[in-house]
Amino acid sequence: MSYRPCGVYHQFYRQDHAWWQTKFVWGKMIFLGIFIFVLFPKFAGMYLISVANVVGYTILSAMGVQLLIGYCGQITLGHAAFLAMGAYTCTLLMLQLHIPYPIAMIFGGVVGGIWSVLFGLPSARVKGFYLIMTTMAAQFLTVEFFITQYVSQIGGRGVAFSIPPGTVKIGPWMIRNDLDVYYLMAILVVIFTFIMANLGRSKIGRAWIAIRDNDIAAETMGVNIVYYKLLAFFVAGFFGGIAGAFWVTSLAAVSPEHFHFGWSLWLVGVILIGGVGNIHGVIFGSLFMTLIPEGLKFFIFILTQNPFFVNIMPFLPLLLEKFLFVKEAAFGLAIVLFLIYEPNGLSYRWWQIKNYFNLWPFSY
Amino acid sequence: MAVTNEVQLKVENIHMAFGGVQALLGVSFEVKKGEIFSIIGPNGAGKTVLLNCINGLYTPQKGKVSFEGEDISRLKPYQRAQWGISRTFQKLELFRGATVLDNIRLGRHIHMKSGLLSCSLYFGKTAREEIEHRDFIEREIIDLLEIEHIRHKVVGMLPYGLQKRVELARALALNPKVILLDEPLAGLNLEEVEDMARFILDINEEERWQTTCVLVEHDMGVVMDISHRVMALNFGEKIAEGTPPEVQKNPNVIKAYLGEAEDLYVTRR
Numbered sequence: 001m002s003y004r005p006c007g008v009y010h011q012f013y014r015q016d017h018a019w020w021q022t023k024f025v026w027g028k029m030i031f032l033g034i035f036i037f038v039l040f041p042k043f044a045g046m047y048l049i050s051v052a053n054v055v056g057y058t059i060l061s062a063m064g065v066q067l068l069i070g071y072c073g074q075i076t077l078g079h080a081a082f083l084a085m086g087a088y089t090c091t092l093l094m095l096q097l098h099i100p101y102p103i104a105m106i107f108g109g110v111v112g113g114i115w116s117v118l119f120g121l122p123s124a125r126v127k128g129f130y131l132i133m134t135t136m137a138a139q140f141l142t143v144e145f146f147i148t149q150y151v152s153q154i155g156g157r158g159v160a161f162s163i164p165p166g167t168v169k170i171g172p173w174m175i176r177n178d179l180d181v182y183y184l185m186a187i188l189v190v191i192f193t194f195i196m197a198n199l200g201r202s203k204i205g206r207a208w209i210a211i212r213d214n215d216i217a218a219e220t221m222g223v224n225i226v227y228y229k230l231l232a233f234f235v236a237g238f239f240g241g242i243a244g245a246f247w248v249t250s251l252a253a254v255s256p257e258h259f260h261f262g263w264s265l266w267l268v269g270v271i272l273i274g275g276v277g278n279i280h281g282v283i284f285g286s287l288f289m290t291l292i293p294e295g296l297k298f299f300i301f302i303l304t305q306n307p308f309f310v311n312i313m314p315f316l317p318l319l320l321e322k323f324l325f326v327k328e329a330a331f332g333l334a335i336v337l338f339l340i341y342e343p344n345g346l347s348y349r350w351w352q353i354k355n356y357f358n359l360w361p362f363s364y
Numbered sequence: 365m366a367v368t369n370e371v372q373l374k375v376e377n378i379h380m381a382f383g384g385v386q387a388l389l390g391v392s393f394e395v396k397k398g399e400i401f402s403i404i405g406p407n408g409a410g411k412t413v414l415l416n417c418i419n420g421l422y423t424p425q426k427g428k429v430s431f432e433g434e435d436i437s438r439l440k441p442y443q444r445a446q447w448g449i450s451r452t453f454q455k456l457e458l459f460r461g462a463t464v465l466d467n468i469r470l471g472r473h474i475h476m477k478s479g480l481l482s483c484s485l486y487f488g489k490t491a492r493e494e495i496e497h498r499d500f501i502e503r504e505i506i507d508l509l510e511i512e513h514i515r516h517k518v519v520g521m522l523p524y525g526l527q528k529r530v531e532l533a534r535a536l537a538l539n540p541k542v543i544l545l546d547e548p549l550a551g552l553n554l555e556e557v558e559d560m561a562r563f564i565l566d567i568n569e570e571e572r573w574q575t576t577c578v579l580v581e582h583d584m585g586v587v588m589d590i591s592h593r594v595m596a597l598n599f600g601e602k603i604a605e606g607t608p609p610e611v612q613k614n615p616n617v618i619k620a621y622l623g624e625a626e627d628l629y630v631t632r633r
Binding site for chain 1: 421440441442445446450453457461462473474476478480483484486491494495498499538
């Protein structure tokens, strides 16, 4: 529920069903679009672009996790498996069969979806902790066993599939550098958000939310819960597959260690911090989880440059060297702090700020 | 609506046991189209279990449920909902995180036709369908149940009486032929009880709805006032069935509620 600013009246249901209900919001969204597609790539340096790509990839990957956990209430800890299926399907189709990238990407999505349904089948019978175990099984069976042992052997290329430059192109548009990847990412993020928001406000999304909140009541209201759970797994796997196929563009070589178990956990952390059951949650969570470690790295780097600080804290150069551990520690700390102090995530805070300004100067 | 002679819901010889506990022992009854049929009985008599069996949440070990002449004993709950059986719950089973409007919209689920692709684009057909159903909900249900002022509120934050009303609204949104009401009056104050009783009469009698109601309730005053027929259960067995005055006078019912005269004497000593 959100409040509209004073003085906004609707005469038709169409207006009440619209996403952006006032001219101000329209203006804001148009500015956001211009910022993403024109201003940011024009003025940001290569470093910022590459960080933005990681943010975008996290958004794309976490969207499926948000759908499963936040919308349908089916906890998944194996989402990297579906990313991997998408990435490998896409790469294999491109390298072995020379299928154009967009078609290979869609195939990657479909294979990711079907793979996800396969591991979602137990959800018809089990809930909660037991479902976590089956989705973890998806992670280990797919990435550690199926892909490492069998899929990687296809074509005799060794463990990693290297992608020759110029393989990835959409029509005449060849994706060569980070800037191209950025544009592709921005388009995909907009499409994903659009689809997700539309699903959330129509029949299917409501059925998912009903299953999340109360599956018995949902069933007596005529929702075929097994079908809708599997549909949620399919759509989440499809999103995952497309995200994996997208990430192929910025990788020089596809290998199993890009899709490790830590990444699955990371995605769950993203939506916990951003806010469960909310599209804003995915975006805020991804921004937070990518920018905080980058900022931390920058901070430590600045400190290391100054001999004074290094004298006080002689472990600083080591921290920079082993930054991965700092990142993991920051991840754990962030999740703990969020669960204690802001269990509804960043999106809830955003909602409160927005309502404060919509209602201003009154508090009700 | 006048009560017809057409049998709409027929329950034959239902046996239901949980482990060693016999919850229902061969209960049979018929509900005629257009009537308010009440099921009464002391706590633990098996009333809710009976509703769950009709609704498909429990599968009875023995017995048959038929709806409009068709056997529906093998159907899943969501299929029975598609046949036109809707229900409310004794303990509220709402979707607490969603708004009132979204809760009621979920009740329209079986009447919506858009598929995955159409839903994800939300274009043309889906948008039109959403508006049509919104119109139906606003005109027919929200207006009838007088919940205009809370339609955009999150359900979990509403007071109990209103939540009960929202649950009835959600059950009505299915456009059901039979509505199973499991203690719709429990925990309400006098004013809310009167409102709720009036809503039940409305959905039973109004030209637009004419819904058959199966009511499980402990408030004897309301039950005896509004029901056409009453059935009494005790320890899983049917002990009486008939019009309200008949059931009130039935010695078995008096015994079930008040105990034997000697017992009464003993316990009051």
